[in-house]
Amino acid sequence: xxxxxxxxxxxxxxxxxxxxxxxxxxxxxxxxxxxxxxxxxxxxxxxxxxxxxxxxxxxxxxxxxxxxxxxxxxxxxxxxxxxxxxxxxxxxxxxxxxxxxxxxxxxxxxxxxxxxxxxxxxxxxxxxxxxxxxxxxxxxxxxxxxxxxxxxxxxxxxxxxxxxxxxxxxxxxxxxxxxxxxxxxxxxxxxxxxxxxxxxxxxxxxxxxxxxxxxxxxxxxxxxxxxxxxxxxxxxxxxxxxxxxxxxxxxxxxxxxxx
Amino acid sequence: xxxxxxxxxxxxxxxxxxxxxxxxxxxxxxxxxxxxxxxxxxxxxxxxxxxxxxxxxxxxxxxxxxxxxxxxxxxxxxxxxxxxxxxxxxxxxxxxxxxxxxxxxxxxxxxxxxxxxxxxxxxxxxxxxxxxxxxxxxxxxxxxxxxxxxxxxxxxxxxxxxxxxxxxxxxxxxxxxxxxxxxxxxxxxxxxxxxxxxxxxxxxxxxxxxxxxxxxxxxxxxxxxxxxxxxxxxxxxxxxxxxxxxxxxxxxxxxxxxxxxxxxxxxxxxxxxxxxxxxxxxx
Numbered sequence: 001x002x003x004x005x006x007x008x009x010x011x012x013x014x015x016x017x018x019x020x021x022x023x024x025x026x027x028x029x030x031x032x033x034x035x036x037x038x039x040x041x042x043x044x045x046x047x048x049x050x051x052x053x054x055x056x057x058x059x060x061x062x063x064x065x066x067x068x069x070x071x072x073x074x075x076x077x078x079x080x081x082x083x084x085x086x087x088x089x090x091x092x093x094x095x096x097x098x099x100x101x102x103x104x105x106x107x108x109x110x111x112x113x114x115x116x117x118x119x120x121x122x123x124x125x126x127x128x129x130x131x132x133x134x135x136x137x138x139x140x141x142x143x144x145x146x147x148x149x150x151x152x153x154x155x156x157x158x159x160x161x162x163x164x165x166x167x168x169x170x171x172x173x174x175x176x177x178x179x180x181x182x183x184x185x186x187x188x189x190x191x192x193x194x195x196x197x198x199x200x201x202x203x204x205x206x207x208x209x210x211x212x213x214x215x216x217x218x219x220x221x222x223x224x225x226x227x228x229x230x231x232x233x234x235x236x237x238x239x240x241x242x243x244x245x246x247x248x249x250x251x252x253x254x255x256x257x258x259x
Numbered sequence: 260x261x262x263x264x265x266x267x268x269x270x271x272x273x274x275x276x277x278x279x280x281x282x283x284x285x286x287x288x289x290x291x292x293x294x295x296x297x298x299x300x301x302x303x304x305x306x307x308x309x310x311x312x313x314x315x316x317x318x319x320x321x322x323x324x325x326x327x328x329x330x331x332x333x334x335x336x337x338x339x340x341x342x343x344x345x346x347x348x349x350x351x352x353x354x355x356x357x358x359x360x361x362x363x364x365x366x367x368x369x370x371x372x373x374x375x376x377x378x379x380x381x382x383x384x385x386x387x388x389x390x391x392x393x394x395x396x397x398x399x400x401x402x403x404x405x406x407x408x409x410x411x412x413x414x415x416x417x418x419x420x421x422x423x424x425x426x427x428x429x430x431x432x433x434x435x436x437x438x439x440x441x442x443x444x445x446x447x448x449x450x451x452x453x454x455x456x457x458x459x460x461x462x463x464x465x466x467x468x469x470x471x472x473x474x475x476x477x478x479x480x481x482x483x484x485x486x487x488x489x490x491x492x493x494x495x496x497x498x499x500x501x502x503x504x505x506x507x508x509x510x511x512x513x514x515x516x517x518x519x520x521x522x523x524x525x526x527x528x529x530x531x532x533x534x535x536x537x538x539x540x541x542x
Contacts, residue, residue, distance in 0.1 A: 023535075025534070025535060030535075055538065056535070056538075059535065059538045062372075062373040063373065063532070064369065064372055064373060064532060064535075064537045064538055065532060065533075065535045065537070065538060066529075066532045066533045080532075084375065087373060087374065087375045088272055088275045088375045090373075091373075092373050094369070096366075097366055097369040097370055098365055098366040098367055098370075099367055099370060100291065100294075100361070100362070100365045101365050102294070102295050102298045102299065102365075103291065103298070104294075107291075107294045110287075110290065111287050111288070111290055111291040111294075112287075112370070112374065113287075114283050114284060114286060114287025115284050115287045115288070115371075115374040115375060115376050116272065116374060117272050117274070117280050117283060117375065118271050119271055119272065120271075124271060141298070157370070161271060161272055
């Protein structure tokens with residue numbers, strides 16, 4: 001009997017599977033044996049204070065950092081050993097990583113388009129620039145753009161290959177509220193259209209509430225909460241995710257003060 | 260094979276594992292470095308500046324010595340030839356290392372390292388770019404050496420091709436080690452990339468024969484491929500003969516050095532992934 005399509009799809013490896021993942025830098029435990037699996041099309045936020053292990057986890061998902069123990073698998077590929085099998089299916093955006101300053105926006109998109117093997121590159125660059133309101137800046141050097149314009153270029157680079165997995169590290173940091181809102185709307189639209197899986201690290205709780213289906217809260221490299229934003233708000237008896245975040249952070253701080 | 264390993268579920272993307280795809284990524288990186296060279300005329304001028312200054316200094320010195328000593332008058336072209344060959348080694352190594360440093364300076368390394376670009380493709384692009392930069396620097400200087408001092412580097416014929424190939428191979432091996440060190444230890448090790456080649460200046464006997472070195476240092480010198488190039492140059496200029504054995508020894512050593520350089524690059528890249536240096540450099 002022929003299997004239904006949904007069952008066949010279930011046999012495919014999940015977009016992200018993290019198993020007992022641990023990273024130790026000398027004597028600092030950055031990530032301490034975390035587990036989670038992300039379903040296709042889910043938007044998951046990694047939350048936590050500075051040093052909670054968000055960036056290290058994302059870096060291990062990209063294969064930029066090799067775990068001390070455990071596995072970070074993307075589309076079934078162990079990112080420590082076989083990341084080149086799947087890198088073309090994912091992309092990354094962060095205000096802390098730039099594209100070359102001296103190159104124009106067009107040149108940057110052309111270079112990254114070639115690295116990702118994008119077909120009909122000229123047309124794709126033009127369409128992406130149009131979609132992200134970058135057409136008038138295409139021939140301007142990236143280094144001469146404002147923070148908001150740079151974020152849009154970074155987003156254009158991240159969407160150029162239509163990734164199935166998008167890793168976002170504080171995508172709207174240092175943006176004015178209007179531009180940040182516009183970026184969130186673009187991300188929402190992309191995720192719906194492409195059914196992309198998104199891992200989002202952010203300190204902006206309003207952003208997380210708006211974009212994320214699921215929140216994984218990290219502290220000292222461990223998962224301390226894993227639920228939907230609404231569940232977390234209910235469980236902690238608060239009215240916003242920001243209040244939940246503050247309550248957890250302060251509770252931990254108080255616990256640390258106890259003898 | 261799981262879905263999307265070789266191709267992609269996106270209609271936008273072509274095949275990823277073919278030679279053509281690999282060539283496309285290398286070409287993308289060559290374009291990336293070419294756009295930087297093209298974007299700034301002071302940078303292009305800087306490529307020519309030091310080889311030009313060196314060539315002028317040694318050219319005038321040789322002109323003076325030629326009028327003052329019988330040896331130098333016999334050995335016309337010895338110093339200027341040596342400086343041109345030395346600059347091939349220096350410019351090619353710096354071209355390789357500086358192209359890579361551009362990605363660290365521009366905080367672009369994180370994006371590159373998580374793109375489908377493979378380490379061997381990055382190395383191929385850096386080799387191509389170092390060659391382009393070498394041409395930009397040395398072709399005008401070689402022309403000026405001919406017009407100002409009557410030294411035609413092409414008059415060395417096939418020997419020049421052998422000298423050139425050997426020096427470029429050595430420079431790439433050095434480029435691989437120096438960029439590997441920067442990958443592992445970050446910009447704190449940047450000066451290593453700038454200075455490593457200059458250790459070769461006294462050891463490779465650019466301006467004097469190997470016999471000039473103390474006996475205990477000569478084996479070290481003879482273990483370095485460029486030594487055979489400069490000995491080869493002296494053999495042509497002073498004795499009028501091309502010593503093929505020198506070039507074969509240099510080539511053999513270069514194969515070993517290049518393999519060791521690539522192994523060092525791969526090792527340092529892996530070590531950088533273990534120590535998290537790639538992420539720190541991107542921020």
